[in-house]
Amino acid sequence: MAEQLNMNGLSLNDQAPPPPAGGRSYIPPHMRGKMGGGGNAPMGPGPSPAAMNGLNNSAWAGNNNYDARPGGPDAWGPAPGQAPDFPPQHPPQRQHGGWGGNNNRNFDRNAYGNPASGGGHARGSGDGQWREGKHIPGPPNPRVERELFGTPDDPSKQHTGINFEKYDDIPVEASGHDVPEPVLTFSNPPLEEHLIRNIELARYKVPTPVQKYSIPIVMGGRDLMACAQTGSGKTGGFLFPILSQAFINGPSPVPANTSGGYGRQRKAYPTSLILAPTRELVSQIYDEARKFAYRSWVRPCVVYGGADIGSQLRQIERGCDLLVATPGRLVDLIERGRISLQNIKYLVLDEADRMLDMGFEPQIRRIVEGEDMPAVHNRQTLMFSATFPRDIQMLARDFLKDYVFLSVGRVGSTSENITQKVEFVIGFLDQPKLSSDFYSRRSNAT
Numbered sequence: 001m002a003e004q005l006n007m008n009g010l011s012l013n014d015q016a017p018p019p020p021a022g023g024r025s026y027i028p029p030h031m032r033g034k035m036g037g038g039g040n041a042p043m044g045p046g047p048s049p050a051a052m053n054g055l056n057n058s059a060w061a062g063n064n065n066y067d068a069r070p071g072g073p074d075a076w077g078p079a080p081g082q083a084p085d086f087p088p089q090h091p092p093q094r095q096h097g098g099w100g101g102n103n104n105r106n107f108d109r110n111a112y113g114n115p116a117s118g119g120g121h122a123r124g125s126g127d128g129q130w131r132e133g134k135h136i137p138g139p140p141n142p143r144v145e146r147e148l149f150g151t152p153d154d155p156s157k158q159h160t161g162i163n164f165e166k167y168d169d170i171p172v173e174a175s176g177h178d179v180p181e182p183v184l185t186f187s188n189p190p191l192e193e194h195l196i197r198n199i200e201l202a203r204y205k206v207p208t209p210v211q212k213y214s215i216p217i218v219m220g221g222r223d224l225m226a227c228a229q230t231g232s233g234k235t236g237g238f239l240f241p242i243l244s245q246a247f248i249n250g251p252s253p254v255p256a257n258t259s260g261g262y263g264r265q266r267k268a269y270p271t272s273l274i275l276a277p278t279r280e281l282v283s284q285i286y287d288e289a290r291k292f293a294y295r296s297w298v299r300p301c302v303v304y305g306g307a308d309i310g311s312q313l314r315q316i317e318r319g320c321d322l323l324v325a326t327p328g329r330l331v332d333l334i335e336r337g338r339i340s341l342q343n344i345k346y347l348v349l350d351e352a353d354r355m356l357d358m359g360f361e362p363q364i365r366r367i368v369e370g371e372d373m374p375a376v377h378n379r380q381t382l383m384f385s386a387t388f389p390r391d392i393q394m395l396a397r398d399f400l401k402d403y404v405f406l407s408v409g410r411v412g413s414t415s416e417n418i419t420q421k422v423e424f425v426i427g428f429l430d431q432p433k434l435s436s437d438f439y440s441r442r443s444n445a446t
């Protein structure tokens with residue numbers, strides 16, 4: 001591990017070719033029978049993502065001229081209590097900046113939205129609004145609150161199995177230049193007040209070590225590469241600063257060149273994109289996002305493969321500011337012209353090593369480099385991975401700029417409560433002995 005985390009010798013300007021694709025045994029369903037990967041729909045041969053960078057910049061010509069999203073409280077969805085109404089606002093065609101047209105706008109970390117534009121945007125029922133440059137949280141909804149946060153005595157919403165007292169022992173190493181000091185509490189600044197209220201509803205008392213570091217790093221506009229184990233609280237580590245920025249700065253206007261067209265379908269322009277490898281993980285992240293976006297103007301959505309796409313389309317049609325997605329399904333939705341990445345300000349790759357192990361690299365590179373996502377200098381990118389092998393280093397080199405590197409120790413790695421015993425056995429002959437040994441120990445355990 002220590003070796004894997006060693007950043008020495010990794011030059012960010014290293015032009016070494018990506019590692020060979022061989023050596024991976026598991027082929028996920030979406031890759032089986034396909035040559036060279038690709039999305040759920042055929043991608044065609046096409047040039048490599050790197051070769052495509054910089055092509056077709058003309059598609060971005062209109063992007064400097066943003067037009068505020070059509071205002072009015074039902075611009076993106078029904079106001080609380082109103083019937084859903086989705087007037088055609090955007091033409092159905094794709095933005096053919098695709099395949100390499102990258103945005104040359106300068107990234108402004110305060111530009112999650114355009115506070116000055118002032119449009120009001122109500123989201124799904126019960127959500128808040130952004131009106132005249134101000135965040136107006138929706139009214140409390142006891143039913144939703146119970147669903148999201150449970151009650152103090154509800155064991156299903158408690159974080160059983162996690163010893164938070166031990167969290168402070170977890171070593172964290174931060175490297176990079178001008179690393180901001182970690183925060184010790186959930187407080188304003190740097191976090192936004194509405195987010196802090198939602199953190200209180202979730203009954204989180206203190207930030208975990210990864211959160212202590214990631215909050216000021218991301219709020220400070222820096223990119224982040226974090227090597228953190230599962231269970232370290234990394235979901236909050238990226239959601240808290242991203243949602244804080246969103247609540248402070250409001251929504252981004254839809255690019256001018258896309259509004260006012262015809263067509264029945266709506267294209268969504270999320271501002272934050274979180275990629276993760278599996279349905280379970282994206283669903284977990286989505287559930288957390290719903291908690292911390294409660295009553296706010298931000299509407300989280302989730303899409304993943306192997307499930308009915310129709311209901312996912314209807315979900316994103318109602319508005320989609322923060323999208324949690326598996327890579328294959330996202331490529332599918334982009335191909336259908338239902339999602340544009342032009343407005344992305346925050347890109348998160350969670351469990352990046354697992355995504356590569358599952359063969360998602362072609363889809364990830366297509367999403368990040370081959371569609372209409374703003375280039376690395378025009379977005380903030382956060383990568384989380386349990387390990388830091390060479391292929392992840394390559395992704396970090398290609399996707400991140402001037403990043404802070406965080407290495408977070410394993411939660412409970414010093415396991416004085418666990419005794420390890422190695423027993424040498426020969427083949428299956430000793431299996432009965434092993435089983436009886438195991439069960440006798442188990443029955444003695446408390």
Ligand SMILES: Nc1ncnc2c1ncn2[C@@H]1O[C@H](COP(=O)(O)OP(=O)(O)OP(=O)(O)O)[C@@H](O)[C@H]1O
Binds near residue numbers: 203204231232
């Ligand atoms: N600051 C905190 N205080 C209390 N509970 C927390 C805090 N941060 C996270 N948790 C809880 O700890 C658990 C693990 O957190 P989280 O899911 O963010 O970890 P993770 O590193 O993303 O793990 P995974 O990869 O399994 O999703 C969750 O139940 C989450 O609600």
